[in-house]
Structures are given as C-alpha cells and as structure tokens.
Amino acid sequence: MVDYISGLNDPQRQAVMHGDGPLMIIAGAGSGKTRVLTYRIAYLIENGIDPFRILALTFTNKAAGEMRHRIEKVVGTEARNIWMGTFHSVFAKILRIEARAIGYTSNFSIYDTDDSKSLLRSIIKEMGLDDKVYRVNSVFSRISGAKNRLIGPDDYLNNAVIQADDESARMPHIGRIYKQYSVRCFAANAMDFDDLLFNTNVLFRDHLDILNKYQHKFQQVMVDEFQDTNISQYLITRKLAAVHQNICVVGDDAQSIYAFRGANIENILNFQRDYGKENVKIVKLEQNYRSTKTIVEAANSIIARNKQQLEKHVFTDNEDGPPIDVIKASSDNEEGRLVASAIFETKMNESLTNNDFAILYRTNAQSRAFEEALRKMSIKYRIIGGLSFYQRKEIKDLIAYLRFTVNQQDEEAFKRIINLPKRGIGDTTVAKISVIAAEKQDSIWEIVAEITKHVAGRSAIAIEGFADLIKSFKLLLDQKDAYEVASHIAKASGLLKELYDDKTVEGLARYENVQELLNAIKEFVDNPDNEEKSLAAFLQSVSLLTSADEKEDDGDNDKVTLMTIHAAKGLEFKNVHIVGMEEDLFPSQMMLESRNDLEEERRLFYVAITRAEKRLTMSYAETRYHYGRLKMCEPSRFLMEIDQRYLKMSKLRSAPSRMDFDRPERANPGRDRSESTSTGSMAFVRSLAQKTARTQTPQTAATHTPSPDFAPSNTADLASGQRVEHAKFGFGTVKQVDVNGTERKATILFDVVGEKTLLLSFAKLRVVT
DNA sequence: ATGTTTGCGCTTTTT
DNA sequence: GCGCAAACAT
Numbered sequence: 061m062v063d064y065i066s067g068l069n070d071p072q073r074q075a076v077m078h079g080d081g082p083l084m085i086i087a088g089a090g091s092g093k094t095r096v097l098t099y100r101i102a103y104l105i106e107n108g109i110d111p112f113r114i115l116a117l118t119f120t121n122k123a124a125g126e127m128r129h130r131i132e133k134v135v136g137t138e139a140r141n142i143w144m145g146t147f148h149s150v151f152a153k154i155l156r157i158e159a160r161a162i163g164y165t166s167n168f169s170i171y172d173t174d175d176s177k178s179l180l181r182s183i184i185k186e187m188g189l190d191d192k193v194y195r196v197n198s199v200f201s202r203i204s205g206a207k208n209r210l211i212g213p214d215d216y217l218n219n220a221v222i223q224a225d226d227e228s229a230r231m232p233h234i235g236r237i238y239k240q241y242s243v244r245c246f247a248a249n250a251m252d253f254d255d256l257l258f259n260t261n262v263l264f265r266d267h268l269d270i271l272n273k274y275q276h277k278f279q280q281v282m283v284d285e286f287q288d289t290n291i292s293q294y295l296i297t298r299k300l301a302a303v304h305q306n307i308c309v310v311g312d313d314a315q316s317i318y319a320f321r322g323a324n325i326e327n328i329l330n331f332q333r334d335y336g337k338e339n340v341k342i343v344k345l346e347q348n349y350r351s352t353k354t355i356v357e358a359a360n361s362i363i364a365r366n367k368q369q370l371e372k373h374v375f376t377d378n379e380d381g382p383p384i385d386v387i388k389a390s391s392d393n394e395e396g397r398l399v400a401s402a403i404f405e406t407k408m409n410e411s412l413t414n415n416d417f418a419i420l421y422r423t424n425a426q427s428r429a430f431e432e433a434l435r436k437m438s439i440k441y442r443i444i445g446g447l448s449f450y451q452r453k454e455i456k457d458l459i460a461y462l463r464f465t466v467n468q469q470d471e472e473a474f475k476r477i478i479n480l481p482k483r484g485i486g487d488t489t490v491a492k493i494s495v496i497a498a499e500k501q502d503s504i505w506e507i508v509a510e511i512t513k514h515v516a517g518r519s520a521i522a523i524e525g526f527a528d529l530i531k532s533f534k535l536l537l538d539q540k541d542a543y544e545v546a547s548h549i550a551k552a553s554g555l556l557k558e559l560y561d562d563k564t565v566e567g568l569a570r571y572e573n574v575q576e577l578l579n580a581i582k583e584f585v586d587n588p589d590n591e592e593k594s595l596a597a598f599l600q601s602v603s604l605l606t607s608a609d610e611k612e613d614d615g616d617n618d619k620v621t622l623m624t625i626h627a628a629k630g631l632e633f634k635n636v637h638i639v640g641m642e643e644d645l646f647p648s649q650m651m652l653e654s655r656n657d658l659e660e661e662r663r664l665f666y667v668a669i670t671r672a673e674k675r676l677t678m679s680y681a682e683t684r685y686h687y688g689r690l691k692m693c694e695p696s697r698f699l700m701e702i703d704q705r706y707l708k709m710s711k712l713r714s715a716p717s718r719m720d721f722d723r724p725e726r727a728n729p730g731r732d733r734s735e736s737t738s739t740g741s742m743a744f745v746r747s748l749a750q751k752t753a754r755t756q757t758p759q760t761a762a763t764h765t766p767s768p769d770f771a772p773s774n775t776a777d778l779a780s781g782q783r784v785e786h787a788k789f790g791f792g793t794v795k796q797v798d799v800n801g802t803e804r805k806a807t808i809l810f811d812v813v814g815e816k817t818l819l820l821s822f823a824k825l826r827v828v829t
Numbered sequence: 830a831t832g833t834t835t836g837c838g839c840t841t842t843t844t
Numbered sequence: 845g846c847g848c849a850a851a852c853a854t
Binding site for chain 2: 119120146147148149173192195197253254256257288317318320321422423424425445479482484485486487488489519604624625626627648664
C-alpha cells in the first residue's frame with residue numbers, strides 16, 4: 061500500500077481521514093488542495109467505500125481526469141468507477157438515464173451557446189420584436205441568470221420584481237421570450253448548459269423515487285471549487301447529500317471569480333449554517349507550499365481589503381524570494397516587447413524553460429502584443445482560450461449532422477445542415493415546411509420525412525433526398541460504433557468531399573480538422589474509460605468540453621503559456637507576468653459598471669498572484685490601443701480585403717491628406733477623408749506606407765518596406781492559391797476615438813508576415829496614465 | 830436559389 | 845476584425 065498519509069501536515073491529514081458527516085475544507089491557494097482531495101477519495105476507497113458510490117464534482121473535465129489518474133496511482137483501476145466529472149457532465153449522464161421522467165428522450169441534444177443564441181434570434185424575430193432593443197446577448201444572460209436561480213419561465217412571468225426590472229430595462233417581453241425558448245428547446249429534445257442543472261433540479265423535485273435512488277447511491281459527495289457553484293448546483297448537491305450527510309466541499313472563498321456566471325459566494329459562507337454548526341467539521345489549509353513569502357504576502361494584502369470572507373491566515377515557510385517587479389511601458393506594444401525580453405533574460409539567467417512562464421491577462425483580446433513580441437524573439441508560446449476546435453465551422457457542421465442523426469427534433473442542427481452542402485433548399489422552402497409543421501402540429505422532421513405527401517416539385521425532391529440520407533444514417537446507429545457511423549456520415553453527406561475539393565490553404569486545414577474530429581471519435585470509442593460508446597454519448601461528452609480540455613497540438617510542449625486569469629485557476633508557474641494592469645482594464649470597467657463588484661476583481665487579482673511560485677512581474681502601458689488586435693487570417697482573404705479597399709479607394713478617388721498613427725493627441729478630428737484633396741490611390745498608398753514607417757519604432761520600420769505593387773496584381777495569387785510573401789502593406793478603415801471622445805475614421809495597416817497574414821488594427825483608442 | 834457586397838453592432842471572464 | 849443580415853446581382 062502506498063503511504064501517503066505521513067507526508068501530510070496536520071490539517072491536511074484531518075481532512076483526508078475525516079469519516080462521516082459534512083466537511084468543509086477551506087483551502088488557501090497553493091495549500092495542497094488537490095492532494096488532499098485525491099488522498100481523501102483514495103482513503104475512502106481503501107476503507108471500504110465502493111467507488112461507484114462516490115460522487116466527485118470538479119470544475120473542468122481536465123481536473124477530473126487528472127484527479128482520477130492520481131487516485132488510480134494509489135488504489136488502482138477501481139478509481140475508474142468513481143462518478144467524477146464536472147457538474148454538467150455528471151448530470152447530463154444522469155439526465156440521459158432518467159430522461160423519460162421529465163419528458164425527454166435519452167438522446168437529447170445539448171445546445172451550446174451559439175445554438176441558444178441562434179434560437180433566441182429566431183424567436184425574437186418571430187415575435188416581431190425589435191432585435192435592436194432585445195439584444196440576443198442580454199436576453200440570453202437574463203434567461204441564463206434566471207435558470208441559475210431556478211426561476212422557470214412561469215415563475216419569471218409571475219414575479220413582480222423581475223417584471224418591473226425588465227420593464228425598466230425597456231425589455232418587458234423577456235419573460236415571453238423565455239417561455240417560448242423553453243417550449244422550443246423542449247420540442248427540439250434539447251437542453252442548453254443551464255438546463256442540464258435546471259432540469260436535474262426539476263427531476264429531483266418532481267420524482268422523489270429517482271431522487272431517493274441517487275441519494276442512497278451516493279454515499280460520499282465531494283465538491284471541488286465549491287466557491288464557484290451557483291444556487292442550482294448547490295441545491296443538487298444538497299439534495300443528494302441529504303440522506304447520508306456525507307458531503308465534503310473544498311474551496312477558497314478568496315478565489316471565487318465566477319459570480320458573473322451566477323456563482324454564489326454565499327454557498328461557501330453559509331455552508332455551516334445550512335448543515336448545522338455543530339455537525340460541520342471545518343478544516344483550514346493555510347500553509348502555502350507553492351510560493352515565496354513575498355508573493356504570499358502580496359496576495360494576502362490584496363484580499364485583506366475584502367469584507368465578504370472567511371477568516372483565514374495563509375502563510376508559508378518558503379524563502380522570501382525576489383521582490384515583485386513592475387514594468388512601466390509607454391504602449392501596449394512596448395509592454396509586449398518588455399515582457400518578452402524579461403522572459404528571455406530570466407530564462408537565460410536562471411536556465412529555465414519556456415514552460416516556467418505564464419502571461420496572464422484580464423481579457424483575451426490583450427494577447428496580441430505579447431504574441432507579436434514573443435514571435436519576434438522566437439520564443440514559443442501557446443494560447444489557451446479563444447476560439448476552440450469545436451467552435452470551428454466545419455466541426456460544428458459535421459457535429460450538426462451527427463446530432464440530427466441522433467435526434468431529429470434538433471431544430472438548430474436541422475437549420476444548419478438542411479442545405480449543406482448546397483442541395484437547392486433555400487430559406488423560402490424551409491419557411492414553408494415550418495408553416496406546414498405548425499399547421500399539422502407535427503415536428504419539422506415528420507413533414508420532411510414524408511415530404512412528397514405535402515409538397516410537390518423540385519424542392520420536394522431535394523428534401524426527399526435529404527430525408528433519405530438521414531434515414532440511411534439512422535439505420536447505422538444500432539449496427540455500427542460511433543466512429544464508423546460518423547465517418548460514414550462525413551463521406552455520405554458530402555461534407556468531406558466539399559472540403560477535399562477545396563484546394564486552398566484554408567480548405568485543406570478544414571479537411572484536416574474534420575479528420576481530426578473523426579480521430580477524436582475513434583479515440584473515444586477505443587477509450588476503456590467510456591463505458592458507453594454510442595454516438596449520442598460521444599456528442600454529449602463533446603458538447604461539454606472546455607477550452608482547458610483541448611489537447612496539445614504537437615509534441616513540443618515547451619512553450620510560454622498565455623491565457624486569461626480565469627483560465628489560469630488551478631495552475632501554477634515558476635514565473636508569472638500579470639499584464640495590462642490599468643484602471644478600467646484590470647480592474648475591469650465593465651465589471652465595475654455592471655455589477656459594481658470590486659471585491660471579485662480583487663479576488664481575481666489574488667488568483668493571478670498566487671499562480672506564481674518564484675517570480676511575479678506586473679506591467680502596464682501608459683497608452684493602449686484598446687481594441688486593437690492582431691488577428692491571423694489566410695492570405696486569400698487578406699488579398700480580398702486589400703482588393704476591396706483598393707477599389708473603394710479608387711472609386712472615392714480621394715485620400716486623407718494627413719494620417720497619424722502613433723500619437724492620438726496630434727490627431728486632427730476636424731479633417732476627414734471627404735474634404736481631402738484628390739490623389740492617385742497608389743500615391744496615397746506609398747505615402748501612407750512611408751508615413752507609417754516613420755512613425756513606427758525603428759526596428760519595426762526597418763523590417764518593413766512598402767511594396768508599390770501590392771494590390772490588384774495579387775488577385776492572381778488568390779485564384780491560384782499561392783502563398784504571397786511580397787505583399788507588405790494594405791489598408792482599411794476603422795473607427796477611432798481620441799482623448800476628447802471625438803470619433804473619426806482612421807486608416808489601418810495590414811502587415812503580412814510569412815504565410816500568415818496579420819491584421820494590425822488600431823481602433824477605439826484610449827489613453828491611460 | 831445562390832453568390833456578392835455593404836453596412837451595422839459588438840468586443841470580460843466560461844460551464 | 846468579425847459575424848451577420850439586408851440589399852443587390854446573377
């Protein structure tokens with residue numbers, strides 16, 4: 061047997077060996093929380109608890125996987141049987157089993173945020189509401205917020221406070237939209253993310269026999285990152301633990317950073333009250349093993365100002381370590397350069413690897429300057445977050461096919477694939493079918509499946525072809541495993557062929573992505589941890605993946621990590637750079653405006669600081685191109701853009717006589733393009749390029765030479781799909797806001813680097829001092 | 830029905 | 845910049 065107990069400190073041991081009854085572990089940052097949790101589970105198993113009767117809820121799939129792995133090292137393969145995963149994945153699994161009880165079938169679809177918003181968009185349109193007033197994003201977040209507080213559509217409509225709220229927000233019909241949204245999701249046999257939790261609550265509320273089954277089944281319930289649970293999640297755990305009273309929650313109130321998503325810090329603050337003060341055992345893990353004294357003290361001093369918190373004193377026996385550095389940069393680009401060279405220097409001086417470094421920022425958009433600077437210094441980096449693999453169009457397309465094959469009620473999947481690849485079924489036809497379906501009170505699929513009975517003509521034949529295709533796919537479901545079905549669908553649907561025929565660079569990449577998805581399905585089928593290998597099971601696991609779960613793209617893992625602070629939770633690095641530390645950016649102006657929650661921003665800062673083991677560097681820029689981003693795009697698209705702009709410019713036959721990129725204060729808002737003198741476009745391009753070369757920093761200017769013949773001549777390259785390396789500059793326009801708040805159009809530069817095109821834009825400028 | 834162009838609004842964090 | 849939708853053209 062592995063002796064893991066003797067290496068633990070006192071409170072850690074108490075937590076691991078605690079027997080029955082509610083247990084709350086307050087785990088300061090770096091206090092060995094994961095260790096305690098894994099050992100506790102291992103300890104329970106060694107002491108005779110059946111792994112099938114342990115429920116462990118984590119925040120990410122990755123955390124669950126890692127923990128399972130570590131438990132396996134102690135207790136062996138038994139660890140596989142633990143019910144462990146995120147709230148969403150575990151309860152999706154339970155809902156699959158119990159779907160019938162709440163009127164769903166077990167192959168229900170899971171709508172991701174895009175699906176939800178697309179459905180909301182249709183509903184808003186159908187209801188004849190103004191989509192400029194009813195913004196999809198705000199409607200979605202209102203509905204999501206309601207669901208997280210367990211307020212269903214009818215409660216929502218009957219709640220005077222909420223109605224008054226919507227009234228004053230000038231969106232009085234949100235309740236009706238919500239109601240319709242729920243009806244449509246249900247009709248589509250689909251649940252969104254929030255529904256997975258909401259419906260679990262409904263299931264347990266309305267079906268006491270089912271609740272009873274799980275209450276007795278789960279002898280031990282563990283919740284990791286308890287500070288980030290919302291009311292809906294909290295109630296589920298509370299119900300499940302009601303019989304055995306064996307609930308163990310682990311968390312750190314100081315690291316609660318998801319209130320914007322409905323997380324309720326009260327859950328952790330009130331745990332004792334809810335389970336009875338005398339029954340709850342509280343263990344505080346206060347010794348930090350991760351960071352230097354300097355870092356721990358810095359973190360403590362930030363959090364000390366918060367009012368809402370549990371009492372604890374995080375300390376460390378580690379050495380003092382180096383002082384915290386602050387880098388002041390004049391612009392965001394300089395910040396990038398300074399951080400990159402600081403990383404380079406530290407790496408050399410202390411013979412470290414890229415892996416030892418992380419750059420943490422408040423918003424994803426900030427990554428640009430750092431990417432650029434790191435690339436220039438040939439330091440490898442990886443970005444966590446942003447657009448994930450599963451959000452790519454080609455992936456979503458194939459998944460929509462798979463989803464529709466499994467569940468023909470899935471309206472969003474249907475909309476996506478009905479005319480993909482193009483088969484001559486347009487919007488009017490789809491609208492016609494919807495009308496017929498509504499008249500006959502049938503689902504759309506019932507009409508589509510027997511289209512010839514309802515409609516005749518050319519479009520009917522096309523739809524019949526589609527219906528036959530889906531019918532043939534359905535037949536495979538029971539005969540073949542998920543991988544075989546999926547690859548058949550990819551081929552037979554024509555999706556794969558369409559991508560294969562596309563010989564452009566991006567077409568090739570898309571083709572490979574689809575292959576990659578098929579590989580992932582194969583892996584899923586081959587993985588012994590997955591007891592169910594159906595396509596439906598795969599789809600559910602896939603919809604609940606997070607950006608943190610993405611696997612490493614290649615073998616080279618020695619990279620500097622760039623990510624948001626939120627994404628960094630649970631990770632640690634020797635050296636951490638917290639960047640963009642400016643008023644309104646971090647702390648975020650939006651957060652302060654919308655929620656007025658400076659405390660959460662402080663906790664976010666706390667999380668960021670405590671990721672560092674040895675060295676912490678903070679930086680800020682005096683001038684920042686706030687929404688300026690460096691984006692990758694393919695050469696062909698780039699050329700198209702250039703071409704468009706060029707033509708537009710030729711048409712206008714005018715150009716600004718004065719352009720200033722670097723210094724907004726010197727901008728001349730009174731002058732705009734229309735009143736400028738008419739100049740030849742090429743001359744304008746040249747002067748623009750020269751001007752920019754001058755105003756940019758010397759090293760940038762040196763590497764960029766204006767190319768006189770970049771625009772129309774390159775269209776040929778677009779057609780042949782060749783790489784274009786000689787194009788150096790292009791231009792476009794963006795809105796720019798100067799210090800006085802005056803808006804004007806500004807010209808931006810396109811900058812081509814190698815095979816990728818980088819679009820460098822300066823928009824909505826804001827100066828921070 | 831489909832392809833192309835143009836204009837508009839948005840842009841915190843994410844299961 | 846991006847995604848989207850409306851307008852316009854084929």
